[in-house]
Amino acid sequence: MSTLTEQKCPCCGGAIEFDVSSQNLKCPYCDTEFDIAAMKQAEEAASAAAADDSVSWNPQTAQWQENEADNINVYVCNSCGGEIIADHATGATSCPYCGNQVVIKGQFSGELRPDLVIPFKLDKKAAKEALKNHIKSKKFVPKAFTDDNRLEEIKGVYVPHWLFSGDAVANINFKGTRTRRWADSKNNYVQTSYYGIFRSGSLEFNNIPVDGSTKMPDDLMESIEPFDPDQAVDFHTAYLAGYLADKYDVDVDACYPRANERVKSSTSDAFRGTVQGYESVVVDNMSMNIANGSYKYALYPVWLLKSKWNGKEYTFAMNGQTGKMAGDIPTDNKAVLKASGLVGAAIGAVMFGIYCLATLL
C-alpha cells in the first residue's frame, strides 16, 4: 500500500487547498497563503529533519474473491483514521468521513510522476455558472432539466493525458477536377478534366492530448479542448490539494493510434490547402510517418458535473483552464413538434399566398 500525503497549514494545522484565483496554496481556516515554491522548500526541510514517517497500516480483514481486490486499494486518513477505498488509478481523493483532501503519494512518483500539470484557473462557482449558461444557451431543453437542484455531483479532477509532439512527414496524391462549359444552338456542353496532384513535405505538431484514463470518456475530454500547454508548470503534489486526480491507466502505446489519426487528418487538410485552382480535390492515397516524435505525461484540469433527469444521468465537463463546457443535454421532442407546427403553418401560409398571387396575376 502507498502512503498518503496531506497538505497541512504550518500555522493552524488545517488542511490547505490550491486556490484558483491566487494560484497559491491557501488555508480555508486561517486564510494564510503559501507560495508553491516556498511550500516545496519547507517540505524538503521538514523531511530532512523529520524522524521516521508515521505510517500505520491496517491489515485486511475481509476475505476477497479471486481478482476482486486487484483494482482496490485501502488507505487510512491521517486526519480522522477513516478508511479510504480507492481504485488502482486514483491519485488524489477526499476522505469520505472528514472530507480531508489527500494525495496518494506513490501514484505520482518515480516513473508515474507527471511531467506537467495545468493548474485549475476556474473554481467550482465558475463551473456551476458555466453549466447554467451552457443549458440556457440551448433550445428545446425540458424545463425540469434546468432546475439547479438536479445537480447531483460537482468535482474538480486532474485527468491524466499523454501529449504527443513530432513532425508528420507525408507523401500525398490528390485527384483534382476542372470544368469548362459552353453551348451552341442545340446543346449545352460540360467538359471535366482530371488531374493527378502530388505533394510531399512535413508539418509540426505540439502537445496533442490523448486521454490516458479509462474513467473519462475520450469524446467528452476532446470536446473541451483545447488546453494551453504553455500555461503548464512542472508537477508538484501541492497543485492537487483540494481536487481529485487519477494516474493514467491507458498506456502511451494504446494512445498512439488516436494521436496518429488526428495528425493524419490535419496533415491531409494542410497539404490539401496548397492545391489551388481546382473545383474539387480529393485524396487518392497518402503515406505518413512521424519524425522526432516525443511524448509527455500531463495532468489537465477538468470540472465534472453530473445531473440526473428522468432516470438518466447526464455528465458535463468544463475545461478547468479555459472554461469551455461540453455535455449532451436532453431535447424536449414535444416542444420541437410544437415549434415545427407553428413555424410550418407560417411557411405554408406564405407559400399558399405566393401560389394565390401567381395564379391571380
Place this chain on the structure above:
Amino acid sequence: MKKKLFAFVFAIILCFSSGICAYADDYLFEEISPLLDGAMLLTDSEKNEVNNSLAKLSEENGMDFAVVTVLADELGSTDITVYADVLYKNYYHNRDVDGTVILVYSHGGEGEREICIVRYGKAEDEFTDGKTSDIVDAVKSEIISGDYAQAFSVFVKESDKVLNPKISWIVLPICLAIGFVIAFIIMKAIASANKSVRNKVNAAEYVRSESLNVVDGSEIYLYSQTRAIPKASSSNSSSRTSGGGRATRSGKF
C-alpha cells in the same frame, strides 16, 4: 367538295380584304360560327361541342373566341396570321366586345403543321405572350396525339383559366405539409446543438504555425470527359400581325 367550297369562300374574303371596297374597314359580314373547320378534322358532333363551348366562353367573358382549321396545302405561301387578320377584320372588328382571340391551325403532314393564336383589342392584356405560349403548347401536344376535338377543348379550358383564374384549395394542405417538413428539419438542426460531445476530427489547434514545409509537388493532366446536354427550348414565337393583333405561333412541327 367541301374543301373547294371553303377555298372559294376564303378567296372571296381575301378579295374584299385587299381594299377593293372603300368601306371594307367598317363593314362586317354576317356573323359566322366560332368554329371554322376548313381542314375537316372534326365530326359533326365534335363540331357542335366545340362550337357550343366557344360560344359559351365568348358570352361569359365578353370576348370573341374563334377556332379556324385550314389545310397547309391550301395555305401555301400565305402567312398563317393573315387568316386570322382577315377573319378579324371582316367578322370581329368593331364588335361590342372587350377583345378577340382566334386560334388558327394549319393542318398537314409532320413538319408542316402550325398553330397560331392571335389576340386583338383588350385580349392582348389578358393573354400575355407567356400565357398564350403555354396554351399553344397544350394544344400542340393534343394535336400531336391526333385528338383535334380535345385540342380545341383544351384551348377553351385554358383560355377560361386565363380569364377566370381559380385557386385550388387543395394546394393549401399541401403547402402546410411542405411547410411543416421544412420547419421540422430546421428545428431538428437547432436541437442538434444540444449534443456537444463529439470526438475531434483533427489536431488543427496543435499545429505549429507556419511549420508546413512542402518539399515537392507536381500536377499532371490525366484525361477529360465531355457531356452534351440537349437544350430544352420552346419553338414558340410572338410578334405583331399586319392587322394589329398580337400573334403567338408554334412554328412548324
